[in-house]
Amino acid sequence: MKKLDKYAEFVGEDCVQQIYKMGAKLAEKSMVHVNSTYYGGGVAEMLTSYIPLLNEAGLKTEWRLLRGDRDFFMVTKKMHNSLQGMKVELTSEDITTYEATISQNSSFMNLEWYDMVVIDDPQPCGMVAHYRRESPSLYKPLPLLLSLAELQKKQPWVWRCHLDLTSPNRKTWRYLKKYLNDYEAIVVSARKYKTSLRKPHYFMAPAIDPLSEKNRRLSSWEVARELSRNGIDSQKPMILQVSRFDPWKDPLGVIHAYRKVKKEIDCQLVLMGGMAADDPEGDAIFRNAYSEAEKDKDISLLTVQSDRLVNALQRRADVVVQKSLREGFGLTVTEAMWKGKPVVASRVGGIPLQIENRVNGLLCNGIDDCATKISYLLKHKREAEAIGKNATEKVRKDFLVTRLVRDELELFQAITRGFITKSLKSSEQMLLSMLLKLGDLPPLKKTVPFLKRVHE
Template identity: 45%
Template sequence: MRGIADYKGIAEQGDLRAIEAMAEKLKGRTMLHVNSTAEGGGVAELLQRIVPLLKDLGLDVRWEVMKGTKPFFEVTKAVHNSLQGKGVHITKEMWDEYEAVNRENAERIRPDADFVVIHDPQPALFIDYKKRGVWLWRCHIDISGPDRVTWYFLKNIVERYDGSIFSVSNFAQSVSIPQFMMQPSIDPLADKNIELSEEEVRRVFERHNVPTDKPILLQVSRFDPFKDPLGVIEAYRLVKKYHDCRLVLAGGTATDDPEGERVLKEVLDKAGADPDIHILLLPPFSDKEVNALQRGSTIVLQKSTREGFGLVVAEALWKKKPVIGGDVGGIPLQIVEGVTGYLVHSVEGAAYRIRQLLMNPDVAKRMGEAAKEHIRKNFLVTRNIRNYLAIWLSMEHRDEKVIYI
């Protein structure tokens, strides 16, 4: 099993020292995480990484996953959309279903620990079953512009927690409980990010019939209108007038998502017969494939017009790739303008920045070096571990602004 010591020489030394010192104080104490999926999605991915590391530090950590009915997940998807500002009315029947499934799960899981972290709205009503300990609600979604009625009901639940955690400052809301910030992170030792040999990278490009004879532009994303894959093709075409290059658009097949299928069809139509555009449909859990594609590319794009945090940007930056991304969501936190990449607002902007980097490989190389260091300093999983422990300790020293460990 991987332990925190494996991150020596990779993560910030100061973070590792802080983790060890705080874990020593908390050794043997109990921690519980509850979320709604065991695999797939960013939250499950994060918990898969951090729970073993927390256990390695001597904490008694339990991770429980809710079991929901189909109607329940329809309700929570509606709540999710509504919190993200897509006005969906949540009816009384829907709230009743939400309450019933929370009750069944809480009775099964028995949420009892010194420090309880409830992830996202699905299990938020577990707070009704609190007996003891410090309870935090961890919000992974963008609720900066929520539907006001839905937020009113959820806020009444959230304010019964001892504290809350948000990924970005402006996701925070006016609530009566302490709110902490914790940015998402990547794990440098996960398949998605681990070092690969040139041979491994070459084999992945070969397997997907992508020759590596020209500079490669890459965007990894679902075929979703907000990721603007059509805009990426237009930018590539503007660049192509000056530079012979290839474009790789890699994403999931999304067979259960009608909108995804429609966007994919539009992308295929727009790509036409251009042999230098490669549309790759990757099956779920293609982590090493994505890793290799990012490592083998010249420039990575994330031309989103709307984004949550967009952690795929951090993944590419970690591989020393300059990233050209949309100025939305969490992307500006990851792209330091002109230092680790460029923020763009249009097809023309993306094309201009791509040309600039293709013309100046030395600049691209320097940006890549800075990019990795930026991620190392701010977005590695060890930072999340450090912050969880610090939040726990700070909740046990409420009202103290300077806490000596």
């Protein structure tokens, strides 16, 4: 059984068959995603899940990683923060570091032959300036070229941004725009993030994988074992936030909210946060949170890289919090909702796309409001349980990985459709076949320059 078939349990057989049908039309096509880390963030988690499913569906999809040193990722983190509204600006030295690393990566990353390139977030955004983006047919092996029913006259590039772009720093945005002008389309998580660029915009919410280690079903024994291994009290009411240690996730604000709750309810707080490979700020944020947490034995800070532990904590928690100051979407909210947990989350960014207040979660504004709503859920167990059940169904309907796979297939079709041209004439196919029989050939682009005429 293919892995894709296993999702019928969650979304139904018709949905899975629809994905196979869409993918079958793209059997000879290819796509690549480029991002900056393979672990530690929501983008990497999603790519890990849905790229294999896209391949199973029929669209050949690969994943490439941007390489960089600490200085580069300090610059891209600054870029990330300023795009989400933080008052920081790129210096001339930052831009030099960024462009040098992008140029170096472009020199060895062969992307020419893919039918579509998707660049995830600002880190690799500048790569578009280093590629000609001409017909990918010119770079395909001759046997494959001969079998194609149609050719593509240009290689479209798509920028997929997962950030909250409601109030970007103007100078940083102006700098990025010089690259974004070369993209064929932009994909954001919600309509509220649509940019001023006169390009096609597509809206694609992130999603979770119900079969991943982080979201699969766990037995009560597995949950208890994970808590015990990490010194977590399995009896005391638990408030949980799962987020990497980042200023936008406001871990200190969560601690302050917990302390207000603690005055009336005996409870514990667990802050579970990994360190992403492309986020050099994490250590400093963790140290600040630790200096506050060490004053209270009922606060636990965990940095263990363990999806199973995250899963266990979310299933054990009485209330899950996501007190973000900015949030492109908030997959940790989705994960907790899927597990039937009541979530108290900030009314920012993409969180309201998931939570309908008092129906499948509670939205909050600031520390005091957050504390009040946590207390309410801890005191009203039946209402908390009903909210959790509604949350699960919301995720099932809108935020599972099968919907994301379908969205990616639709995106590929919509964008490449405008670049399809006629197939090779029979005489051209015959000449190519004769050349192929001769044995080793120089690059196709030099061997058959008449192909360029086909794409004009």
